[in-house]
Amino acid sequence: MEYNYISIEKYVPDIDSYFAHTSKSNQNKEKLLEHMARTKKYMELIFHGKNIDSILENIFNEIKYNNSYLKPYVKEFIFELFINGIYLHDIGKINANFQNTRMKNPIFKNHIGDSNHSMNSSVLFSNIFYVKLNKLDIDDDEFDFLYYCIYLFSYLISKHHGKLNTILSYGEAIDNFNKAFKEYYISGYIENVEENIIALIEDQLQEIYNSISPKGTTFILAKLFYSILIGSDYYATYEYMSNNNINLEDMGSMNNYIKEITKKYESTDVYKKIKQYSLYKNNKTDVNPFTKTPINELRSNMFLEAAKNIIKYSEKNIFYLEAPTGSGKTNTSINLALNLLNRDKKLNKLFYIFPFNTLVEQTADVLNESFGKIVDVTIMNSVTPIKTNIQNKSNNREMVDYEKGYLNYIFLNYPLVITTHVRLFNMLFGTTREECIPIAHLANSVIIIDEIQSYSIKLWKEMIYFLDKYSSLLNIKVIIMSATLPKLDILLNEKQAEYVNLINDRDIYFKNTLFKDRVQLDFTLINNPLQGEDIDEKLESLIIKIQEVWESRGRCKILVEFMQTKTARIFYNMAKEKWKDKYNQKRVLELTGSDNKNVRKDIIHNVKHTLKDCLLISTQVIEAGVDIDMDIGFKSISFLDAEEQFLGRINRSCMKDEKGIAYFFNIDEAKAVYKNDYRMNQTLIDYNIQQMLIDKDFTPFYKKTMEDIEKVKNRCDSKNFEITLDEIDSLNFTAIENKMQLIDDQSTVDLFLNVKEKINGVVIEGKQVWDKYVDLLHDMTIPFAEKKILLSEVKSDMNYFIYSIYVRRNKKGNSIKPNDYNDVIGELYYYEDGYRFIEDDKFSKEKAYELLKNNFCESDFI
Numbered sequence: 135m136e137y138n139y140i141s142i143e144k145y146v147p148d149i150d151s152y153f154a155h156t157s158k159s160n161q162n163k164e165k166l167l168e169h170m171a172r173t174k175k176y177m178e179l180i181f182h183g184k185n186i187d188s189i190l191e192n193i194f195n196e197i198k199y200n201n202s203y204l205k206p207y208v209k210e211f212i213f214e215l216f217i218n219g220i221y222l223h224d225i226g227k228i229n230a231n232f233q234n235t236r237m238k239n240p241i242f243k244n245h246i247g248d249s250n251h252s253m254n255s256s257v258l259f260s261n262i263f264y265v266k267l268n269k270l271d272i273d274d275d276e277f278d279f280l281y282y283c284i285y286l287f288s289y290l291i292s293k294h295h296g297k298l299n300t301i302l303s304y305g306e307a308i309d310n311f312n313k314a315f316k317e318y319y320i321s322g323y324i325e326n327v328e329e330n331i332i333a334l335i336e337d338q339l340q341e342i343y344n345s346i347s348p349k350g351t352t353f354i355l356a357k358l359f360y361s362i363l364i365g366s367d368y369y370a371t372y373e374y375m376s377n378n379n380i381n382l383e384d385m386g387s388m389n390n391y392i393k394e395i396t397k398k399y400e401s402t403d404v405y406k407k408i409k410q411y412s413l414y415k416n417n418k419t420d421v422n423p424f425t426k427t428p429i430n431e432l433r434s435n436m437f438l439e440a441a442k443n444i445i446k447y448s449e450k451n452i453f454y455l456e457a458p459t460g461s462g463k464t465n466t467s468i469n470l471a472l473n474l475l476n477r478d479k480k481l482n483k484l485f486y487i488f489p490f491n492t493l494v495e496q497t498a499d500v501l502n503e504s505f506g507k508i509v510d511v512t513i514m515n516s517v518t519p520i521k522t523n524i525q526n527k528s529n530n531r532e533m534v535d536y537e538k539g540y541l542n543y544i545f546l547n548y549p550l551v552i553t554t555h556v557r558l559f560n561m562l563f564g565t566t567r568e569e570c571i572p573i574a575h576l577a578n579s580v581i582i583i584d585e586i587q588s589y590s591i592k593l594w595k596e597m598i599y600f601l602d603k604y605s606s607l608l609n610i611k612v613i614i615m616s617a618t619l620p621k622l623d624i625l626l627n628e629k630q631a632e633y634v635n636l637i638n639d640r641d642i643y644f645k646n647t648l649f650k651d652r653v654q655l656d657f658t659l660i661n662n663p664l665q666g667e668d669i670d671e672k673l674e675s676l677i678i679k680i681q682e683v684w685e686s687r688g689r690c691k692i693l694v695e696f697m698q699t700k701t702a703r704i705f706y707n708m709a710k711e712k713w714k715d716k717y718n719q720k721r722v723l724e725l726t727g728s729d730n731k732n733v734r735k736d737i738i739h740n741v742k743h744t745l746k747d748c749l750l751i752s753t754q755v756i757e758a759g760v761d762i763d764m765d766i767g768f769k770s771i772s773f774l775d776a777e778e779q780f781l782g783r784i785n786r787s788c789m790k791d792e793k794g795i796a797y798f799f800n801i802d803e804a805k806a807v808y809k810n811d812y813r814m815n816q817t818l819i820d821y822n823i824q825q826m827l828i829d830k831d832f833t834p835f836y837k838k839t840m841e842d843i844e845k846v847k848n849r850c851d852s853k854n855f856e857i858t859l860d861e862i863d864s865l866n867f868t869a870i871e872n873k874m875q876l877i878d879d880q881s882t883v884d885l886f887l888n889v890k891e892k893i894n895g896v897v898i899e900g901k902q903v904w905d906k907y908v909d910l911l912h913d914m915t916i917p918f919a920e921k922k923i924l925l926s927e928v929k930s931d932m933n934y935f936i937y938s939i940y941v942r943r944n945k946k947g948n949s950i951k952p953n954d955y956n957d958v959i960g961e962l963y964y965y966e967d968g969y970r971f972i973e974d975d976k977f978s979k980e981k982a983y984e985l986l987k988n989n990f991c992e993s994d995f996i
Contacts, residue, residue, distance in 0.1 A: 135187060135213045139174065139221055140262060142167070146322050152228050153237040157375050163237060164374045166227050172370035176380065177220045179369070180362055183385045184577045185480045185609075190216065193355050193607050198347045199279040208276050211267075212283050219259055219287040220363045223294050226254025228322040253311050256292035258323055260284055265325070275345075282342045285334055286352065286865070290360045294367065298360065298565040298867035305333030343863045350603040353862045353870075358608070361573035365545060368571070376537050384538075385575075386547040387482040391509040392475050398506045399472060404465060408434045429648050429788050433462045436643055437469060440636040444470050447634040448477050451605035452623070455615035455636045458649040458830070459782030463584075463615050464500050470636070471580045474611050481611065483579035486552040489588040491515055492734075494552050496761055501550065512548040514557055517731070519927040521548075540919035544568045546575040555589060556876055562600060563874040565867050577608040587618050587775045590876055591811050591839075595847050596858055598622035600874075617782060618775035618832060624840045625847075644830040652785045652794060653767075657824050659799035660771065672801055673705050676768070677712055679797070680749070683766055687792075689747040690765035693783055697770050697802035699726045699753055699979060706751045713749075721745065725752045728977045730934050732891055738762060754807075756783060763787050767796040772804040773813035774835045777827055812842035883952055883961050884936050885982060887968025891934040900935040904957070904964055907932060911959065936962070937977045941986060952985035 142149055154169035181187055194209040204212075226232075232249040233239035263284045267277065289304040334342075346352055369380050383390065399405060411434045413419040424431040436457055444453060455470070457463045467486075475481050486501075488494050494515055501511045512521060522539040542548065558581075561572040589597060602623075605612050613636075614622075623633040643649060659679065666672035676694075684692060696702040706724040713722060725737050741750055741762050750756075750764070754776070763786040769777065777798065785794030798818050805814050816823050816835055826835055847855040861869040888900040907928045910921065941950045957964035965971070971981045 135191070135210060137178070137217055138214055140218050142170070142222070142225065145258075145262065145325055146225070146228055147324060148322060149228075151239075151241055152233060152322070153239055154224055154227055155371060155374055156237060160374065160377070166224065169224060169370055169374065170221060172373055173223070173366045174221050176369035176373075177217065177362060177366040179380065179382060179385075180365055180574055183382050183387065184482075184574055186358075186362065186574065186577065188480070189358070189577050189608055192609065193351060193358075196348065196607065197351050200275050200345045201347065202275065204279075205276065207270075208272070208280065211270070211280055215263060215280075215283055215287050216359055218263070219291055219359065220366050222259045222262070223255055223291050223363055223367065224251065225258050226251035226256070228258075229254050230322070252295050253292050253307060255294075256288040257308070257311060259291055260288040261323075261325065278342055279346070282334075282339075286356060287359060290356060290363065293360070294363055294567075297567065298570070300868055301865040302336055302339065305335060308333040339864065343865075346863065349859050350599070350862050351607065353865060354603055354607045356865055357570060357573045358577075361570050361575075364567045365571050365574060368541065368544075372537055372541055376535075378535075378538065380541070384542075384547060385545070386542070386549045388475055388484055388509070388549040389479060389482045391549055392472070395505040395508050396472050396476060398508055399468065399504050402504060405469070408437055412438055429460075432643065432646055432648055436461055436637065437466045439638065440466050441469055441473055443634060443636045443638070444473055445477070448474060450632060450634045451610065452601065452612045452614065452632070453634045453636050454619055454621065455613055456619040456640050457615065457617060457637065458644050459617045459778075460649065460652070460786055460788045461617075461643060463617075464497060465504075467582050467584075467613060467615055468501070468504055470613055471582060474580050480578045480609060481580055482549075483546070483575065484550045485558075485576075485579060485581045487555055487558050487581060487583045488552070489555050489585050490755075491517055491554065492760055493584060494554065498552050501552070505550075509549050512551050514543070514546075514551055514553040516554075517930055517933045519930045520923045522923055534920075536917065536920035536923050540922050543923075544571050546572045555583070558583075559874055559876050562604065563871045565871050573608075576604070576610060578610070580611045580613070582613045582615065585616050585779075586614050586622070587616055587620055587779075591813060591843065592846075592853070593874060593876070594620065594622055595625040595843055595855055596874060598625055599858075602626060618778045620775075620836045620839065624836075625843060641831075648788055650830055652788045652790075653781050654793050654795045655824075655828055656795060656797045657818060659797055660818055660824075664799055664801065669701065669801060670704070670708075673701075673708055676705070676799065676801070677708060680768060681712075683795070683797075684747075684749070687766060691741065691745065691747060691763075692749050692766040692768070693756065693762075693764040694749065694751045694768040695756055695770060695780060696751070696753055697772060697804050697807045699728060701770075701802050702726055702751050702753050703979075709749060709751065721748045723748055723750045724976065725750060725756065727753060727755050728937060728979060730891070730937070730977070732934060733976065756780070761786075763790075765790065765792070765794055767794070769796065769798050770802045770804070771798050771800050771818045772808060773811065774816060774818075774823055774827060774832060775813070777818060778830075778832070812846070813839055815842060882938050882940055883963060884938050885952070885971070885985075886932065886935050886962055886964045887937065887971055887977075888964070888966050889935065889968040889972060893931055893934060898931065898934075900968055901966070903928065903931045903935060908957070908959070935968070937971070937982065939979060939982050950986050952982075954985055 146152075149167050150165060152166040153163045154166040155164040157164070190213060191209075194204055194212060197204055229249065229251050230242040232251050233242040234244075235249045264281075267280055267284065270277075270280075272280070285304070286301065289301050290298075292304065292307060343352065373379055400409075407423045407430070410419065410421065410423050411431065414422045415438075422431070424434065440455060447453075453470070455463060455466065457466065471484050475484065486497055488497065494513055498511050498513055505511075520539060520543045522534045522536065560569045561576060564570060601612055604610055621633070637643065664672040664675040664679075666675055680692060680694065684690065694705065696705065702724060703726075706722070709722045723737050723741065725734060729737070737750070738760060741748060741764075750762075754772075756762075760783065762783055764784050767780060767784045769780050771777065781796055784796055800819065804817070808814055813835075816838060818824050818827065823835065826832060846853050858870075858873060861873070886900065886904055888904065890897055890899050892898070907925070910916070910925055910928060913921070916924070941952075952963055955963040956966040971978055973981065
């Protein structure tokens with residue numbers, strides 16, 4: 135499509151008299167025309183770097199209005215709207231008040247009033263294109279649809295210094311603007327402001343969006359437009375403020391590295407052995423490198439089968455990799471990603487998405503090893519500082535370009551990113567400017583999502599719906615992998631044929647004795663429940679059982695998982711007391727969500743590398759993402775895929791001389807933890823569910839789960855999926871953002887404890903970190919980008935001192951707040967005497983809850 139830009143001089147003859155920005159570091163004010171030119175330049179850079187032309191063509195080809203596909207001239211008009219909406223997004227700065235009060239433009243020194251420019255820009259853009267639209271010889275349907283597109287882009291322009299809410303709110307904004315002497319604010323515009331710049335009322339909008347199909351296309355189009363608009367504006371402003379350009383290579387494309395990292399990966403011992411095995415399998419050599427390690431032969435078969443299928447179906451967008459624990463999913467996923475990136479040159483970024491920070495760190499290590507650090511592996515999460523850019527060195531001193539570092543962070547200007555599912559959801563559904571920028575940079579990328587079953591089940595249908603839309607329209611290749619993989623496309627009936635199972639017959643692997651029988655399952659503690667009237671007595675019975683197993687097995691590593699932190703702590707104290715004389719006390723360990731990074735790291739290291747036998751007591755934090763290899767497991771039951779994830783911590787290597795054993799019991803009330811999770815309707819109390827776990831056949835379990843989800847999504851209440859579809863089509867961005875929150879709206883407060891912790895080998899006192907954080911917050915002299923990066927560095931250290939507690943609400947619905955603190959910032963409470971909450975070198979929730987006026991209850995310890 136051609137890039138036909140509006141000649142703005144036709145509408146504002148004295149355009150060269152207006153300014154767009156001023157800068158303390160730049161003596162020359164930036165003229166509005168200069169900013170528009172820079173915006174256009176960077177929009178075209180993004181278009182070129184992310185192949186946006188083909189993305190837009192893909193979207194336009196998908197849209198139907200009243201069941202008719204768009205004609206070529208309609209698509210061309212929308213494309214013209216798209217690029218000019220971005221080019222003209224600041225044209226409202228011709229507001230004389232803006233020029234006087236904000237730009238100190240002497241030509242307009244007598245003008246005093248509202249300096250708004252975003253709404254002015256949207257109205258001027260609308261006017262220019264309404265006039266053009268009225269001159270087109272098109273039918274009524276085409277006119278209505280293009281009228282709506284003008285209205286949509288105009289709304290998004292009006293929000294380029296705010297956040298998205300709903301297009302319905304735009305009508306009121308237009309009415310208010312019309313009442314506020316619009317001619318006064320746009321006095322430099324010589325054309326008549328058409329009277330047809332009117333607000334569309336809700337009924338009109340609904341009639342139009344009901345006529346658009348398929349569902350969700352305009353939602354994606356709107357998010358893409360807003361992303362590129364904000365992104366182009368950011369880049370253009372950065373160039374003026376810093377006198378530095380952004381180039382194509384700055385956008386972090388994998389195309390710059392793909393050949394080299396592929397070569398490096400294929401030189402690794404693992405890949406070379408798989409390649410040799412492939413030759414053996416195809417009768418091209420007599421040497422089988424895995425004769426003595428049949429488990430590696432099985433892993434290689436899976437690796438090769440998945441690679442064959444992704445090549446065969448590379449034009450598809452969503453792929454499932456269902457593989458048992460210990461089968462080498464990460465290595466297989468690396469090969470799959472490289473296959474896709476090498477085959478389609480439009481694909482130029484790689485993302486790994488995880489639900490847990492432990493998986494983020496572990497995978498970063500694997501990727502760095504596989505790619506030899508040829509490409510930077512960028513971690514983006516709440517505990518990792520933002521990367522900075524070294525601009526140059528002066529007198530042996532490094533000069534940091536904070537502005538560019540922050541730009542890279544919000545634009546995802548990295549070829550390979552590892553981040554969390556929360557960050558991904560913020561990109562897809564967020565409404566702020568910085569949350570929306572990455573959408574354009576997700577286009578033409580490969581996204582690998584791990585452990586998808588851990589996402590909130592109430593969002594499964596919405597999640598796969600949006601993954602389907604984003605991937606098909608933005609050319610995103612999504613690989614979903616897990617040992618317990620719900621086939622979410624079942625929830626989208628018409629889409630099932632379009633999703634690719636990379637493993638044709640999962641049973642070949644799951645039911646192979648090397649994987650299936652590596653852990654022996656024991657349900658006797660469920661069928662014959664632990665003896666005791668109360669929980670303490672039941673835990674005493676459990677200790678006796680564990681001691682019997684420990685002594686009969688000999689030196690071994692035992693893992694015990696509870697659903698609630700409180701139960702884990704009670705059992706931990708019991709075990710320490712019972713075995714303090716008989717065994718070395720260091721063999722009894724506790725790992726829960728209350729432990730900070732140092733404690734967690736030390737415990738996992740000791741369990742993996744130091745201790746030959748131990749008793750590790752934990753909560754659900756152990757189920758996925760923790761790379762440990764235990765001999766025996768005891769678990770309080772929850773739902774089936776959680777039980778299988780737990781089994782992944784037992785005989786994980788599949789290489790132990792003796793089989794692992796897992797015992798299941800029922801002490802904690804799992805429904806109190808997994809509220810409203812439909813999977814709790816199927817637990818190991820049921821013999822049939824026990825058999826599913828033995829047979830590694832989760833199909834009936836997920837079939838029932840999907841049926842339960844469908845029942846909820848078809849109910850006549852706010853959870854009905856049709857309501858979600860209506861919110862999507864009506865562009866109610868706020869409602870979608872609220873609905874797609876991964877973390878339930880539970881009230882939490884964070885306690886910052888002044889204790890001593892070792893950070894990067896240096897012992898630091900919490901007070902030092904707290905004071906640095908407070909000073910940074912209050913320092914108004916630090917430029918925005920530099921402050922963001924410095925805060926990210928301090929927050930990374932703060933995580934060592936912060937502990938969260940859940941708090942209930944009072945009768946008025948307000949959260950109960952802690953007391954007796956020394957300082958508070960937002961919901962973060964500082965305690966000078968942090969050691970008052972430390973017991974046995976660990977954070978004590980019981981002592982923390984003494985800060986609340988009301989006594990704590992069972993649910994506080996979930």
